[in-house]
Amino acid sequence: MTTNGGRGPLTVLYVTGHGRSGSTLVGRILNEVEGCFDAGELRWLWLGSAGRADPRICGCGQSHRECPVWSRVLDTRAPGGGPTLEARLSDLAASLCERFRVRHTWRLLSSTRTDAAATEFLLLGAIYRAIQAVTGATVIVDKSLMPSGAAALLHVDGIVPVAVHLVRDPRAVAYSWRRPKGYLQPAGALATTWHWLFMNVAAEAVRRRLPDASLLLRYEDLVADPRGAVGRLLELAGLPGDESPVRASGVVLGANHTMYGNPDRLVKGEVPIRADDRWRTGLPVHVAAGVTALALPMLRRYGYPITRRIRELPARRDPD
Numbered sequence: 001m002t003t004n005g006g007r008g009p010l011t012v013l014y015v016t017g018h019g020r021s022g023s024t025l026v027g028r029i030l031n032e033v034e035g036c037f038d039a040g041e042l043r044w045l046w047l048g049s050a051g052r053a054d055p056r057i058c059g060c061g062q063s064h065r066e067c068p069v070w071s072r073v074l075d076t077r078a079p080g081g082g083p084t085l086e087a088r089l090s091d092l093a094a095s096l097c098e099r100f101r102v103r104h105t106w107r108l109l110s111s112t113r114t115d116a117a118a119t120e121f122l123l124l125g126a127i128y129r130a131i132q133a134v135t136g137a138t139v140i141v142d143k144s145l146m147p148s149g150a151a152a153l154l155h156v157d158g159i160v161p162v163a164v165h166l167v168r169d170p171r172a173v174a175y176s177w178r179r180p181k182g183y184l185q186p187a188g189a190l191a192t193t194w195h196w197l198f199m200n201v202a203a204e205a206v207r208r209r210l211p212d213a214s215l216l217l218r219y220e221d222l223v224a225d226p227r228g229a230v231g232r233l234l235e236l237a238g239l240p241g242d243e244s245p246v247r248a249s250g251v252v253l254g255a256n257h258t259m260y261g262n263p264d265r266l267v268k269g270e271v272p273i274r275a276d277d278r279w280r281t282g283l284p285v286h287v288a289a290g291v292t293a294l295a296l297p298m299l300r301r302y303g304y305p306i307t308r309r310i311r312e313l314p315a316r317r318d319p320d
Contacts, residue, residue, distance in 0.1 A: 010132050010159045013237045014150040015143040016203045017166035018196045020176040022219040023143045024262040025273070026166065028253050029230055030141050032245040036237075037137035040258030040265060043144040045070075045127070046093040048260070059258035059265045069134055069257040076130035079122045085130060088123055095120050100148045105202040108151035109209045125156040135257075139237045143261065147202035151209070162237055163210050165203040168219035169304050170196045170295040171288050175279030178287075181263060189287045193294045200298060218302060226251070226273045249273050 013030070015023045031038035040059060048064075057063060064070040074086035082088075100108070100120075131140055142149070153161035173196055174189035207214040215236055222229045226249065231241030245251055250272045258265045283291075292299065292306060299306055 008132070009138055010128060011139045011162055011237050012128055012153055012159050013139055013141045013162045013164060013233070014153060015141065015164045015166055016145055016147045016150045016199070016206060018168070018173055018192075018199045019145060019262075020173050021166040021168035022222050023145060023166055024258075024264050026164070026217075026222070026230075026233070027141045027143045027258065028256060028265065028271075029226070029245060029251050030139075030233065031256050031258075032251065032254065033139075033234065033239065033243050035136075035138045035239065036141060037131060037135045037139070038141045038143070038256055038258050039131060040256075041144050041261040042127070042142045042259050043096070043146060043149060044260035046089040046096065048089075057260075059256040061266065064259075067257060069131075070259070072134045073127070073130045076126070076133070079126050085123070085127060092120060092123050100146075100152055102146060102148050102198060102202050105147040105151045105205055108148055108154065109205055121152065121155045121157075124152065125158055128156070128159055139239065143258075145199070147199065147206050150203075150206045154209070160238075161210065161213060163203075163206050163214035164233060164236070165200075165207055165214065165216045166219065167200060167216065167302050169279075170299075171283055171291050172219075172276070172279040174287065174291045175283040176276075178283075184262070189283075189291055190294060193291045197295060197298060200302075220275065223273055223275045246273065 015026060027038035030036045058067040058070055060067055074084060076085050078085050078088045128140055150163045153159065170193050174192045177187040177192045178189055180186050215232060217229060227244050227246040230244040230246050234243055235241040250270055252270050253268055256265060
């Protein structure tokens with residue numbers, strides 16, 4: 001894509017919700033649309049500088065210092081003509097890790113920008129603008145998932161924030177996290193469900209703050225009608241919905257420059273879009289029951305059944 005110097009209109013489509021809910025697929029599909037750039041889980045750009053992301057490999061397969069996109073982004077001068085953005089990443093990580101956690105979502109949604117936090121917002125804006133300058137994108141997809149990150153966009157000058165709240169059946173999420181995937185470590189089902197609850201409650205607060213610039217998208221609806229779902233996302237970002245690259249129930253994925261995240265971001269070529277329902281037979285009954293009990297207040301809210309699928313599970317147990 002041609003560059004525009006990072007001065008034109010810029011929309012940041014921020015994906016929030018719990019991991020393993022389809023964000024990788026959403027971003028990769030949108031990346032195939034002219035004018036869209038899937039940045040991946042962008043927060044790992046600065047968390048990696050603090051030693052919390054290993055490895056920092058771009059979706060193109062190269063390190064970020066070797067990647068033709070991220071190397072130029074990192075070499076961009078920080079606001080005020082100071083050091084490069086790369087040199088400021090550790091400062092950004094230290095601040096955002098402490099004051100922009102999920103529990104701070106409500107504060108960010110309700111407060112005005114303060115002088116103490118102005119530097120962080122300036123740096124965030126500079127990173128988005130540097131990405132735009134390098135890629136020519138008018139829509140940047142940030143799949144960092146943190147509701148607080150979506151709330152922070154309200155304080156960044158010069159961008160239009162759009163929030164997509166992704167939700168998936170918590171039993172499917174728990175099943176997925178119980179098993180390692182590439183360099184992503186497994187997590188216990190109940191701990192995952194607590195996090196699922198907290199993330200979704202915070203994501204709902206973001207949607208209430210952005211009623212005309214946000215939407216709820218269930219993973220199950222995405223895979224049932226991918227073309228329609230992607231069309232709605234494009235329209236939310238101000239792009240024609242009929243530009244969806246989805247054909248029938250699949251999509252052809254090309255090269256990408258996503259930051260960190262699910263190893264599926266490295267897949268290229270023709271990819272079918274279909275539901276992953278292995279949790280129905282693979283999640284032990286006692287684990288599924290525990291997840292259901294814990295997530296009960298939110299199951300009906302998102303249209304998920306409470307008992308039917310549990311009865312369909314095999315009567316077997318294994319250690320959680």
